[in-house]
Amino acid sequence: MYHHQNGSLERRAQASNGDIATNNVVTVISNSNPITTRLLGSPRSDHMPDNYEDLPLDFNPLVFTSLERHLPPHVINLSKDVKAHYMSNILLRYLPHSERTRMQKQKEYRQKIILNYPPLHKEIYTMHSENFFTPSFLRAIKANTAASFRSIMAEPSRGIYTFEMLQPHFCEMLVSEVDHFERWVHETKFRIMRPNTMNQYGAVLDDFGLENMLDKLMNDFIRPLAGVFFSEIGGSTLDSHHGFVVEYGTNRDVDLGFHVDDAEVTLNICLGTQFSGGELFFRGVRCDEHVNTETQTGEIFDYSHVPGHAVLHSGRHRHGARPTISGNRINLILWCRSSAFREIKKYQREFPNWCGECRRKKKERERVSIAATKEELLKRELKSAS
Ligand SMILES: O=C(O)CCC(=O)C(=O)O
Ligand SMILES: [Fe+2]
Structure with missing residues (x-):
């Protein structure tokens, strides 16, 4: 059995231990300076975020919509592209180094083709x-x-x-x-x-x-x-x-x-x-x-x-x-x-219903349990009759 893989494309934004919250501003620490991209610790509930579904993004568009309320005042009313770029830069820092490198390489590879290939x-x-x-x-x-x-x-x-x-x-x-x-x-x-x-x-x-x-x-x-x-x-x-x-x-x-x-x-x-x-x-x-x-x-x-x-x-x-x-x-x-x-699947302990073998096993267990119950009932009936 082979498994088709072209490398995992899962992209996850995880909190890292390097974040410091001061004055309601989370500064994302990086090993290069200066630090220019920041998010507000509390969302701006009065702000209506954009829909990012139509942009080519490296992360789920819903993440951008949720994150937009955390943008600092000098960014929050800029164009959608600029905001997306700002948020992408922040999200990328939360990825493992290997994944970030892989995404960067893929981007460069695609850009090289697109710049040179005439459709x-x-x-x-x-x-x-x-x-x-x-x-x-x-x-x-x-x-x-x-x-x-x-x-x-x-x-x-x-x-x-x-x-x-x-x-x-x-x-x-x-x-x-x-x-x-x-x-x-x-x-x-x-x-x-x-x-x-x-x-x-x-x-x-x-x-x-x-x-x-x-x-x-x-x-x-x-x-x-x-x-x-x-x-x-x-x-x-x-x-x-x-x-x-x-x-x-x-x-x-x-x-x-x-x-x-x-x-x-x-x-x-x-x-x-x-x-x-x-x-x-x-x-x-x-x-x-x-x-x-x-x-x-x-x-x-x-x-x-x-x-x-x-x-x-x-x-x-x-x-x-x-x-x-x-x-x-x-x-x-x-x-x-x-x-x-993929995220939810990691925490599921039960055998999934969509797997043919899991379903077969479950049915088999049910069949065995029903048969055992029937036998038990029969025994009791026989006992009380005698
Ligand atoms: O050749 C086909 O139609 C199937 C291709 C396929 O299953 C795949 O590329 O994953
Ligand atoms: Fe396939």
Whole structure:
């Protein structure tokens, strides 16, 4: 069993012991001077904070909204970007050094690509929902009810949702953008990072400018769905993503081994083009404890990709992709994560209900206990009858 990881993206703001509160002002001590960024110890309850959902940020936008009331007077009424920058600088100091370095490196890597790579289709870098999505998908999202979501979905196996999502023209543009990017990488001999530990090919879309568009895709289109279908595993609190394409076929990867994703909820959309094979095989959802346990017959499910169609599943749903036997297949994958769910999970002692093996064990315990009670009752009846 492999585990897809591209490094933990969890970002946590923790109180450090280096904070001194004086006159209602918390000074954040750093080892470099001068100290310029400060927060007020008590929030300004009369201040209405901004909404930070539309900005590209390194931390959950809700953290910025909460923190804004603590901004000092000379910052609190400045523009949203400036405030976000100010607060980011403070939050970054609370991260472990290794994580801060990793984030800084990633930022520099992305900036280097974005400054040099000339996009082919500029129109796909910002969200144009009418041009990207099929009318049925758009209608369901706009209606924003569990019933409207259900009306476009099939659930061919427990916890696996499939639906029509992308317009053919958008798929074509994205595929040619990826081709264009890869040609640029080849020509400039730029060394790029592959999407994850299991793919030799494919590209991280977030690295060459599509991060904001994919963030919007997650926030406005996937989180509402995940809030309904994956509420138990943080579906309504998804707050970061890893977006990439995988490519199979001639001169590409052939298949993908059995694994779980580093994601709470995974969106997998086939972009085309012409291929045979490449089916996804699913083998049940598992928690960390039970990731290598046996598959039950009801958990076996195979899915054949259809261009433009999406599969939405739990990242902990064990799966893999069979060999693409002819042609080329390219899929867009969005690993959606919830920092809140990951934090809560650390303190949960009970076996989770979303794990197939935990559920099976619980049922088995119940069956044994019911059988024991029945036997006990029978014994008593026999005793009183004699
Ligand atoms: O090839 C596919 O469709 C599945 C890809 C996948 O599971 C992944 O990249 O995590
Ligand atoms: Fe996967």
